[in-house]
Structure formats: structure tokens, C-alpha cells
Amino acid sequence: MRIERFIGIDLAWAQSGARTQPNETGVAAIDGHGVVIECGWTCGIEETMSWLARTAVDGSTLAFVDAPLVVDNPAGQRPCEREVGRR
Numbered sequence: 132m133r134i135e136r137f138i139g140i141d142l143a144w145a146q147s148g149a150r151t152q153p154n155e156t157g158v159a160a161i162d163g164h165g166v167v168i169e170c171g172w173t174c175g176i177e178e179t180m181s182w183l184a185r186t187a188v189d190g191s192t193l194a195f196v197d198a199p200l201v202v203d204n205p206a207g208q209r210p211c212e213r214e215v216g217r218r
Contacts, residue, residue: 135191136168137161140179142198160186 143154155172156179162168169186173179183194208216 132191133163134193135163136186136188136193137163138183138186138192138194140183140194140196142179142196144199158182158186 137160139157139159141157143156153175155174157171158173158179159170160168173182187194
């Protein structure tokens with residue numbers, strides 16, 4: 132089967148604390164030839180899932196998701212994490 136659509140989702144950090152709105156999530160879709168079909172923003176998981184449902188082509192879509200990673204490290208940041216943040 133040929134992939135007809137490629138979707139990229141860059142999930143925003145979750146809503147927390149005093150924030151009333153979640154951050155915006157970046158979304159993009161291209162067809163099998165690399166032509167951009169849609170590109171934009173969603174806000175919250177429900178809106179993101181709705182966008183995905185209406186943008187995906189049934190049975191021939193490949194989606195890539197970049198999501199925040201939270202590592203609870205009681206010892207604090209590792210040297211590599213500090214270096215990434217510094218750069």
C-alpha cells in the first residue's frame with residue numbers, strides 16, 4: 132500500500148498551573164508527492180485529535196508526533212540537559 136498523506140504534529144506542553152489555555156500545537160500535512168495540504172495550529176488535545184481525524188486519509192496516512200518529555204529526576208538536571216538548555 133502506498134502512503135497518500137504524511138502528517139506531523141508538534142504537541143505543545145500541557146495545560147497546568149495558572150494557565151487558562153494550553154499552548155498551541157503545530158500541525159502539518161503533506162501528500163505523497165510532498166505538496167503541503169494544510170499547515171497550522173491547534174489548541175488542546177481535543178482540537179488536535181479533531182484536526183487529525185479530518186486530515187488523515189483512511190488507511191494510507193503516516194503520522195509523526197513530537198511530544199514533550201518530562202523526566203522526574205530528584206537529583207536535578209543531568210549535565211547534558213543543562214548543556215542543551217544553554218545552547
